[in-house]
Amino acid sequence: MLGCGFCRIDFNMKNKYLMIAAALAVSCTAELDTGTDAVREASLALSRKVVNTKSRQTADDEFLLKFDKAPGAELLDSICAMGAVSVKPVFLPMPGKEALRAKFGLDRWYSVKLDNAESLERIVRECAVLSCVRTIEYSQMYRKASDEVSHPYYPSNSISLAAASDKIFNDPSLGDQWHYANNGDPSVARSAYKGADINVKDVWRTLTAGDNSIVVAVVDEGVKYTHPDLAANMWTNPEESADGTDTDGNGYVDDIHGYNFISKGPVAWTAEGNSGHGTHCAGTIAAVNNNGQGVCGIAGGTGKGDGVRIMSCQIFDGELRGNSRTIAEAITYAADNGASIISCSFGYNAGDFFSDTDYINYNGSLESDAIHYFEATRNNDVLDGGIAIFAAGNEAKPYCACPGALSDVISVSAFGPDYLPAYYTNYGPGCNITAPGGEALLAPWTSYKSEVLSTLVSETSKGSADYGYMQGTSMACPHVSGIVALGLSYAKKLGKTFTVSEFKNLLLASTNDFESRLSYATKDYVSDPGEGPGSMEAYRKQMGTGAVDAWKLMMNIEGTPCLTAETGRNQWLDLSSLFWTSSINLKYIDVEYSEDDARAVGLEEKPYIEFGRLYVHPTKCGSIKVKINAIGGGETLGGETSIGGMAFSRTCSIIVRSHKSGNGGWL
Amino acid sequence: MIKKLAMTVAVAVAAAFAVACGSKEDKAAIVTGEWELVDVEFATKSAVVGSETVFVYINFDAKGTFAMYQKLGEGRFRKFTGTWSCSNGLLNGTYSDGKNWGCPYKVSRDGDTLVMVSSPDGKDSYTYRKCTIPEEVKKNS
Numbered sequence: 001m002l003g004c005g006f007c008r009i010d011f012n013m014k015n016k017y018l019m020i021a022a023a024l025a026v027s028c029t030a031e032l033d034t035g036t037d038a039v040r041e042a043s044l045a046l047s048r049k050v051v052n053t054k055s056r057q058t059a060d061d062e063f064l065l066k067f068d069k070a071p072g073a074e075l076l077d078s079i080c081a082m083g084a085v086s087v088k089p090v091f092l093p094m095p096g097k098e099a100l101r102a103k104f105g106l107d108r109w110y111s112v113k114l115d116n117a118e119s120l121e122r123i124v125r126e127c128a129v130l131s132c133v134r135t136i137e138y139s140q141m142y143r144k145a146s147d148e149v150s151h152p153y154y155p156s157n158s159i160s161l162a163a164a165s166d167k168i169f170n171d172p173s174l175g176d177q178w179h180y181a182n183n184g185d186p187s188v189a190r191s192a193y194k195g196a197d198i199n200v201k202d203v204w205r206t207l208t209a210g211d212n213s214i215v216v217a218v219v220d221e222g223v224k225y226t227h228p229d230l231a232a233n234m235w236t237n238p239e240e241s242a243d244g245t246d247t248d249g250n251g252y253v254d255d256i257h258g259y260n261f262i263s264k265g266p267v268a269w270t271a272e273g274n275s276g277h278g279t280h281c282a283g284t285i286a287a288v289n290n291n292g293q294g295v296c297g298i299a300g301g302t303g304k305g306d307g308v309r310i311m312s313c314q315i316f317d318g319e320l321r322g323n324s325r326t327i328a329e330a331i332t333y334a335a336d337n338g339a340s341i342i343s344c345s346f347g348y349n350a351g352d353f354f355s356d357t358d359y360i361n362y363n364g365s366l367e368s369d370a371i372h373y374f375e376a377t378r379n380n381d382v383l384d385g386g387i388a389i390f391a392a393g394n395e396a397k398p399y400c401a402c403p404g405a406l407s408d409v410i411s412v413s414a415f416g417p418d419y420l421p422a423y424y425t426n427y428g429p430g431c432n433i434t435a436p437g438g439e440a441l442l443a444p445w446t447s448y449k450s451e452v453l454s455t456l457v458s459e460t461s462k463g464s465a466d467y468g469y470m471q472g473t474s475m476a477c478p479h480v481s482g483i484v485a486l487g488l489s490y491a492k493k494l495g496k497t498f499t500v501s502e503f504k505n506l507l508l509a510s511t512n513d514f515e516s517r518l519s520y521a522t523k524d525y526v527s528d529p530g531e532g533p534g535s536m537e538a539y540r541k542q543m544g545t546g547a548v549d550a551w552k553l554m555m556n557i558e559g560t561p562c563l564t565a566e567t568g569r570n571q572w573l574d575l576s577s578l579f580w581t582s583s584i585n586l587k588y589i590d591v592e593y594s595e596d597d598a599r600a601v602g603l604e605e606k607p608y609i610e611f612g613r614l615y616v617h618p619t620k621c622g623s624i625k626v627k628i629n630a631i632g633g634g635e636t637l638g639g640e641t642s643i644g645g646m647a648f649s650r651t652c653s654i655i656v657r658s659h660k661s662g663n664g665g666w667l
Numbered sequence: 668m669i670k671k672l673a674m675t676v677a678v679a680v681a682a683a684f685a686v687a688c689g690s691k692e693d694k695a696a697i698v699t700g701e702w703e704l705v706d707v708e709f710a711t712k713s714a715v716v717g718s719e720t721v722f723v724y725i726n727f728d729a730k731g732t733f734a735m736y737q738k739l740g741e742g743r744f745r746k747f748t749g750t751w752s753c754s755n756g757l758l759n760g761t762y763s764d765g766k767n768w769g770c771p772y773k774v775s776r777d778g779d780t781l782v783m784v785s786s787p788d789g790k791d792s793y794t795y796r797k798c799t800i801p802e803e804v805k806k807n808s
Contacts (some may be wrong), residue, residue: 559741
């Protein structure tokens with residue numbers, strides 16, 4: 001252990017500086033000259049290296065720092081000598097992962113623990129002048145992307161009429177989960193819109209309902225792993241025992257179904273202040289299907305042990321919230337223990353950051369490293385890494401909250417059963433896709449059925465049942481996580497493999513048109529929620545590529561059909577088979593193809609896209625492969641300088657023949 | 668078993684065909700049955716450089732309806748249905764959605780081989796072989 005529990009904390013300042021200078025003589029240059037230059041340098045170092053500011057939301061007994069290279073014991077001792085109680089690696093060692101961790105700098109992040117809040121800023125200043133310290137971060141508290149309000153639901157013992165008519169699974173409450181199959185029931189909402197769901201039933205019926213080798217980490221409150229509708233689909237660490245010790249020696253005590261990164265022990269959900277938020281998200285992803293009780297989960301299997309597995313990475317516990325360090329630890333744990341997806345229904349306030357650089361440089365450097373590490377960690381046979389999915393946030397702001405707004409993670413906005421944006425959802429730059437999040441106050445509002453129904457926790461002060469309704473982008477996020485988990489399950493079944501980037505391309509292209517309805521439909525509330533822009537027009541092209549569709553993702557996973565064209569004329573090709581019905585609303589960047597292919601089919605002019613149609617003018621028979629680049633959400637790409645959409649693309653072939661039918665048929 | 672057909676230049680097309688599509692009586696004898704596309708020849712041979720894989724199965728039934736299962740490139744089979752007719756030596760048809768075929772075809776048959784040549788230009792020639800359409804294709808389209 002590289003920590004310094006032995007370090008002395010009663011040095012006076014002079015002694016400390018002498019020790020620091022001596023300790024750093026070999027590995028690190030300490031810029032401790034006296035005089036104006038030194039003061040100026042120290043000030044510059046502070047502004048350059050300390051990525052955020054101390055506030056009410058920061059921990060006052062800890063800060064985080066990242067070294068340029070892995071530090072030696074002398075350097076750590078010297079920091080202890082400044083007055084720290086300990087300086088320890090943020091991440092526990094993980095045999096076999098050293099190289100990947102080093103690649104993303106996880107081996108260079110350290111936590112500096114203090115024994116009193118008064119010394120925090122002083123020690124931060126002193127560390128900032130060390131040239132071998134790259135980044136210092138006050139440990140920032142997160143917030144949940146939810147109002148944490150739930151409404152109890154008590155399942156009947158008999159299958160509801162809607163569920164019975166479908167006969168897919170025997171879970172009695174499936175018919176009340178409009179977000180899976182919305183039949184426009186006016187008791188859910190007077191404005192309920194048939195088809196405003198994730199279109200998953202045919203996937204369950206004919207393709208897949210999950211695969212128990214796919215693990216989804218729910219980074220949230222603790223998941224009630226004893227829940228009768230979740231227990232069979234919980235990830236289990238086979239080497240750990242519930243005995244109050246670290247049985248498997250991985251550094252985590254009793255991490256059987258995940259880990260409580262707040263309280264440093266087994267996952268828990270009963271503390272005062274818990275809302276069942278994590279359990280609700282988990283149920284949406286993988287509540288056990290076809291078990292004759294409760295609700296269904298998107299990738300919850302068929303009742304034969306084939307549901308995807310839920311790993312609970314607990315970062316909130318009662319009134320205690322996670323901070324930068326616990327979040328990063330949780331995400332890294334997920335990567336190291338087999339998760340392929342992290343479902344993250346939390347984030348900073350929308351508007352705190354307006355670019356990747358903003359976020360990384362001013363607050364989220366540690367989390368960013370952990371997310372990138374997760375995305376690069378391969379834990380299944382399908383992908384070469386992991387997929388990070390975040391809620392967009394519930395502040396009704398015209399931009400997405402971070403970390404969801406980062407250009408390489410999927411951010412999910414929310415719609416209601418009326419297939420219109422929910423009043424609370426963030427929208428605009430950074431939002432990549434939209435999904436059901438439920439919505440209160442929709443007329444007639446005689447029940448809570450217009451919110452999302454899932455598993456809950458009966459033992460908390462905020463809940464009294466093991467099932468219930470919640471609303472929020474927190475609820476929309478696990479819908480996408482569940483669909484991605486289904487997609488990985490199906491890809492595995494087909495023996496297909498993808499890069500993370502390719503799979504995200506498929507996901508963003510697996511949507512339904514969400515724009516058309518904005519031009520004529522209005523919200524039907526019993527009372528104005530007093531949030532949101534007021535006009536549906538304000539959401540136009542601001543909710544991502546469209547409403548996620550599970551069936552379409554499976555079709556995209558199966559493969560990309562060729563388009564067909566005819567020789568001798570300029571013609572347009574419908575791109576809906578590539579981008580589905582969202583094709584007309586997408587912002588396209590360009591069309592790529594090889595010169596060889598262009599010559600082979602005798603292109604008369606460069607192909608181009610207008611109104612979702614690809615225009616080509618071939619003069620010879622043959623085929624050409626084209627790559628169509630588009631923006632996943634919004635009009636501009638996000639990145640270092642601004643938040644925005646995610647770059648994504650689809651590649652397809654165009655088969656050119658002398659004759660072509662009007663519907664793509666071969667004859 | 669599904670066979671792959673690369674859209675490459677056909678080396679040769681059957682030189683002689685025993686029967687031509689003409690009378691009403693001929694119709695059933697020539698095209699009815701299940702067929703699998705096995706070869707393609709475009710008139711503009713030098714343009715055929717693609718490597719796309721094409722699967723096409725067609726069932727022409729004696730009632731004058733057809734079911735076609737096609738997979739161009741990757742993806743799943745798509746099923747098309749419609750009606751067909753044969754007169755004056757030309758096979759023509761309409762899809763169930765009302766769209767016409769891309770063109771009529773002059774058809775000829777030699778045993779288990781059916782050749783369909785686009786008409787009237789004769790630019791494209793497609794060779795089909797008698798087969799039994801796999802159940803998995805029918806089921807998954």
